[in-house]
Amino acid sequence: MEAVTSTTVVPPTHTQSVSGWAAMDASSGKVEPFIFKRRALGAEDVAIKVHYCGMCHTDLHFIHNDWGITMYPVVPGHEITGVVTAVGRDVAGFKPGDRVGVGCISASCLDCDHCRRSEENYCDKVALTYNGVFWDGTVTYGGYSRAMVAHQRFVLRVPDALPLDAAAPLLCAGITVFSPMKHHGMLDCAAAGAALGVVGLGGLGHVAVKFGKAFGLRVTVISTSPAKEREARARLGADDFVVSTDEKRMKAMARTLDFVIDTVAAQHSLGPVLDLLKVDGKLVLVAAPDRPVELPSFPLIFGRRTVSGSMTGGIRETQEMLDLCAAHNIACDVEVVSTDGINDALQRLARNDVRYRFVIDIAGGQASL
Incomplete structure (x- = not known):
């Protein structure tokens, strides 16, 4: 199947072509190959090669527009782990080669009481990692994709003791x-x-x-x-x-x-x-x-x-959780699927036929769906 190229108007700062998988409308309940633009690396941004992305039941809700808020095309995925490929000039704490993750949140106002307490998930202006609206007004695309660009505030460090595949669902579940x-x-x-x-x-x-x-x-x-x-x-x-x-x-x-x-x-x-x-x-x-x-x-x-x-958690709390998981040897029980198997996994997920979380091996396969 050929990849579908987005016809959405994107700002000139979005110069990086990325391949991923998107639901184009609510009718099919499936995702298909999709090429879209991500923003160029900003001064406080971290570029990430996506290795794994967990499949959350929320992905099904957005794919099917169950809540009536899906902005198509939608690239799901908010349980993302991978490796840093580049950092912006003002980034502190991350460097190329670091093992990192991105969870449910891609932006918040950074100035309200919740943000000051690192409870970004309760900020009135929180932007979700997919199907959200970023600071530049663009719709966010998630981890069913080969690469991410994330603001450093919303990037988590994955401890070496945690496998990247089994750690991915920790970022949501x-x-x-x-x-x-x-x-x-x-x-x-x-x-x-x-x-x-x-x-x-x-x-x-x-x-x-x-x-x-x-x-x-x-x-x-x-x-x-x-x-x-x-x-x-x-x-x-x-x-x-x-x-x-x-x-x-x-x-x-x-x-x-x-x-x-x-x-x-x-x-x-x-x-x-x-x-x-x-x-x-x-x-x-x-x-x-x-x-x-x-x-x-x-x-x-x-x-x-x-x-x-209760909904998800703030960035500081999420990092604390990851560190505790590493210390106590806690990871998710996962079933890893190839990119060829995303739609089959979505069907099984709808039937609750998984023990206990599907994780897509984004970096492992190159075949189309």
């Missing part, structure tokens, strides 16, 4: 579960024998289990699938497993958990999960179901429980 764990004190109370529940055992859930075990929490996996018990316990080290439809077992576990991270992206009721929490327990939603979840009031009222949400 990893930080998405790490951030609320840190914010709500889950990492500070392991000595007290705190108990964490993880709802859903997918790309986010399996990393949450690994974090919980690494930091000394007692971890229970809550799933609709009995078949996942073996992998939860034997492969990931979960202490307990409960099938959410087993009413007797769920009732027996009432008021046993201090925290719950809910990673399920499908519509479901939060009531049964809330009943698992102790008084003052916390439930954090990190997924984005396409329809509202059910939130009954009685489990909240009678347990003084809290429900909150």
Whole structure:
């Protein structure tokens, strides 16, 4: 298949031709080869050869325009790892040959209270790594591409102890579960024998289990699938497993958990999960179901429980997570696919047929889709 060349008007500063893979509209649900322009290296920019890019469920939402905000053509990918090829004259801390990553964020205002605290993900003017609007007014393109140009503020250093393929999903799935764990004190109370529940055992859930075990929490996996018990316990080290439809077992576990991270992206009721929490327990939603979840009031009222949400994390926090992952030997369980296999992987991802994250070997293959 021949590559499609963008007809979008680009500013004169965008001089670098890059090949990638884009969804051209919502009808096919597929990506195809696509050639587009990235900006020339600026004074504070880092040029990156992309080696790997994780495939997030968010990519499917944008490809299909599920949220009604996709700007086609869209080049997905916000779990990007690679190697620095060049740096701008004012770049400090990066040099050619460095192992780096780019996550969900490509720009923010840099001047608000959130940005000053390195909570760039909550900036009102945050620009996503793809399908966002950069400072120069251009639409951002993601990591399903051979090369990236990123502002140094939004580039992460990947520790040598982490493989670039298994580290890629940490830049979305990893930080998405790490951030609320840190914010709500889950990492500070392991000595007290705190108990964490993880709802859903997918790309986010399996990393949450690994974090919980690494930091000394007692971890229970809550799933609709009995078949996942073996992998939860034997492969990931979960202490307990409960099938959410087993009413007797769920009732027996009432008021046993201090925290719950809910990673399920499908519509479901939060009531049964809330009943698992102790008084003052916390439930954090990190997924984005396409329809509202059910939130009954009685489990909240009678347990003084809290429900909150969390999205990705700031740059400083993401770097902290990567460093901790290296120290604790935590990486994602991945299935690496070639660029020839992107569309097959997207179809399997839509069926949740992956353990636990697809990662595209961007640098390894040269064939078209």
